[in-house]
Amino acid sequence: MNKAGERLWNGLVKENPTFVLMLGMCPTLAVTTSAVNGLGMGMTTLVVLALSNLMISAMRKIIPNSVRIPAFIVIIASFVTIVQLLLEAYLDSLNDALGVYIPLIVVNCIILGRAESYAYSNPPIPSLFDGIGMGLGFTVALTCIGGVRELLGAGELFGRRVMPESFTPIGIFVLAPGAFFVLAGLSALQNVAKAAGAKKGKDVSKIGSGCSEDCLNCGQKGCSRRLVEFGAQDPEKASAQTLGETDAKSSGKAEPQTVRGTDIRSLGKVDSNILEKADQSDVQEIPDIQILDWTSTAKEKKK
């Protein structure tokens, strides 16, 4: 039970998908026009995330490594379809408000990321709680962002007027540009937290390690942007999803790419020995140094 609590805490606070990792930004920006919408989207994602984590974890010994990503997608898409049908039947107003973003939960980086980095290498119960924790973290974050935007943009919270009459709503905050501004503020706060944490000597490599960096140099595993491994590639190759690898006729070309990607992503975590090793080794070695922060949990478990 301790384990379950730890996973919940991890998802809610330590690795909060939105506030810490900056994952799944598309739905975060699109549906947070009000706190209720944010809450609805968060809960929907929570259900899908928890169920798909449970299912993937339960089937982790059956799913062959080389086709795991398509298998994950099918499982996730099935749950999304089920949830969408349920919403249509029982919560039609929420379904209308969220529109196309419900089916788009399939391509949410968070879900695939958790499947890849946690559920596929851990037993079902912790995976379930990992999904619930991450989902709760996402829900809280979306509700907060939605709340801020609703408060500034309409002077309301959950549809009730809370600001004094003299407050003139800044309408732009519920429109599209406001989403970018709120996220910019959030991202700036992250930078402040990162700087303050680094000063105190804490490990801040996780902050902002999600989808907000340079794609061309990123070696992140399980990101939905890089599902290149759809075909039957061998697992080692599949996890070395760098761009260099894509046209890696020559391994010499791939290495600088990877080292560069690692440099940007997790400078603190890679010591020079590993980099040297990578220089001498071929492409097959690359997955080892590509362990990125939010995938490190799974790797540690495997050991």
Added chain:
Amino acid sequence: MTSVKELLIILISSSLVSNVVLSQFLGLCPFLGVSRKINTAAGMGGAVIFVITLASGVAGVIYRFVLVPFHIEYLQTIVFILVIAALVQFVEMFLRKAVPALYEALGVYLPLITTNCAVLGVALTNVQKEYGILAGIVNGFATAVGFTISIVILAGLREKMEHNDVPGPFRGMPMVLLTAGLMAIAFCGFSGLL
């Protein structure tokens, strides 16, 4: 059959008025991630135009001739995502073999868009708005053009801003997001167009 006028309206509204990134927030990840240089941004845009146009055509055909006749429309999400992922793989293989020049230009970007949410988003919107196959392809093309326009503009702005003295906490991503927000305001101006 959709008339030329309707197609033109779809073209303008999907590329400018309801821009896929700046007002619908689809494809945000590559928008922020691959917009450091104009060259790469344009390459990404080209690849997105290619893939989305193709994918919306294929998804439209599959929806019309497979899902509807068998009454399994509710499987659209699963079918579309698998079709798109497989399609990008095939396109990549095909380009590598058949048109190496194009592969050189677009190849590195193809893996990045496999499940770019804009691709799935367009396929689903086409179904939701009950576009025919041709209208769907036009919508896909227009959406991708809108994506290209905005990513190239953002890349241009980022190149200009690179050496600017930005206040500490706003360096990097926050500044990019603020720029994107200002662009979104500018694109709001298009809403009077239709």
